[in-house]
Amino acid sequence: MTTETSRPPSGQLPLLMLGVGADPAAERGVSCPGELPPAADPDLVHRAERARATLGDRAFVLGHHYQRDEVIRFADVTGDSFKLAREAAARPGAEYVIFCGVHFMAESADILTSPSQLVVLPDLAAGCSMADMASYSQVEECWEAFEDLGLDSCVVPVTYMNSSADIKAFTGRHRGTVCTSSNAKRALTWALDTGSKVLFLPDQHLGRNTAVLELGLRLDDCVVWNPRLPLGGLDKESLDRATMILWRGHCSVHGRFTARNVAEVRERIPGVNVLVHPECVHDVVLGADYVGSTEKIISTIERAPAGSAWAVGTELNLVRRLATRNPDKTVVFLDDTVCFCSTMNRIDLPHLVWAMESLVAGQVVNQITVDPVTASQAKAALDQMLALP
Numbered sequence: 001m002t003t004e005t006s007r008p009p010s011g012q013l014p015l016l017m018l019g020v021g022a023d024p025a026a027e028r029g030v031s032c033p034g035e036l037p038p039a040a041d042p043d044l045v046h047r048a049e050r051a052r053a054t055l056g057d058r059a060f061v062l063g064h065h066y067q068r069d070e071v072i073r074f075a076d077v078t079g080d081s082f083k084l085a086r087e088a089a090a091r092p093g094a095e096y097v098i099f100c101g102v103h104f105m106a107e108s109a110d111i112l113t114s115p116s117q118l119v120v121l122p123d124l125a126a127g128c129s130m131a132d133m134a135s136y137s138q139v140e141e142c143w144e145a146f147e148d149l150g151l152d153s154c155v156v157p158v159t160y161m162n163s164s165a166d167i168k169a170f171t172g173r174h175r176g177t178v179c180t181s182s183n184a185k186r187a188l189t190w191a192l193d194t195g196s197k198v199l200f201l202p203d204q205h206l207g208r209n210t211a212v213l214e215l216g217l218r219l220d221d222c223v224v225w226n227p228r229l230p231l232g233g234l235d236k237e238s239l240d241r242a243t244m245i246l247w248r249g250h251c252s253v254h255g256r257f258t259a260r261n262v263a264e265v266r267e268r269i270p271g272v273n274v275l276v277h278p279e280c281v282h283d284v285v286l287g288a289d290y291v292g293s294t295e296k297i298i299s300t301i302e303r304a305p306a307g308s309a310w311a312v313g314t315e316l317n318l319v320r321r322l323a324t325r326n327p328d329k330t331v332v333f334l335d336d337t338v339c340f341c342s343t344m345n346r347i348d349l350p351h352l353v354w355a356m357e358s359l360v361a362g363q364v365v366n367q368i369t370v371d372p373v374t375a376s377q378a379k380a381a382l383d384q385m386l387a388l389p
């Protein structure tokens with residue numbers, strides 16, 4: 001099965017139960033069309049090892065940091081979304097790129113790899129709720145409103161890596177840039193040197209935290225564009241005044257942490273260091289000791305002195321892995337309830353085995369393809385990111 005990114009005609013996203021039904025215009029996919037091995041199959045690990053060995057250098061398996069351990073053990077490389085896409089592009093000899101991540105990541109890999117490489121997402125229902133919060137038609141409507149108000153000439157779009165290929169293409173067409181959580185400060189600095197306002201998509205929290213805590217803007221310089229309301233729920237005056245126009249999107253994992261979680265963990269573990277991702281809400285970031293991207297979180301814990309204690313506000317699979325790999329430190333999850341990225345967790349060993357065994361049998365399943373026009377415009381925005389001063 002091939003899923004091709006195409007522009008939705010118009011309107012809001014309909015409700016769609018995870019893994020049920022089809023929505024090719026969004027980050028959600030259908031449930032697995034093939035016969036999955038049962039999760040209880042005692043031979044599953046051996047089947048995965050056999051399929052992986054048979055594919056050899058023809059396949060390259062990428063594992064995002066938030067994936068389950070059962071999947072990560074088969075990854076040739078682990079990383080955040082941009083690192084993984086670049087790793088795939090650096091291996092043109094790999095015919096199949098098996099992306100254990102979510103849909104927008106596989107799209108980025110398809111954009112950055114050569115046409116002869118095929119990108120496979122083991123479960124098409126592995127989407128990203130944040131990316132889904134900015135649909136192409138909504139963003140086009142927003143830009144048309146800017147044009148009507150004469151704002152389009154001074155607004156530079158900046159989209160987070162966690163967005164669909166359509167939104168990256170929109171950004172490329174309007175001479176904007178993509179950013180990651182590691183280079184958001186540089187991206188915003190460049191954008192505000194290029195224009196006088198930024199439209200930041202789709203994560204309001206990364207945009208706000210970077211603008212206020214790293215660029216020194218005030219909270220009042222930021223407004224939030226709600227795509228479900230006329231003119232984003234704003235008026236011309238507030239848009240004229242604003243420097244940052246933040247899209248009303250958030251990560252359903254990082255958005256769960258609260259300032260109360262921070263206060264409680266400090267009470268529970270005296271001397272604990274609180275380390276959070278910049279997708280967390282502003283109050284949580286303000287209350288933390290450190291804030292950083294996924295890669296920065298990993299390196300901070302690895303370099304921390306033995307005996308130190310850390311409460312980490314990011315996805316639970318990663319926090320558990322950090323705790324296991326750093327037994328000389330105390331590493332705990334910031335929230336007291338379990339919180340995985342449910343869509344990332346769709347990729348499990350049965351799906352990985354199914355995808356690899358299908359490739360061994362000569363059948364390409366769940367291929368992710370971005371159409372050439374969208375891919376070239378999205379690549380312009382990605383290239384701009386690579387050229388950031």
Ligand code: SF4
Nearest residue numbers: 128129130251253341
């Ligand atoms: S952790 Fe958040 S941003 Fe990342 S894939 Fe899951 S929902 Fe999307």
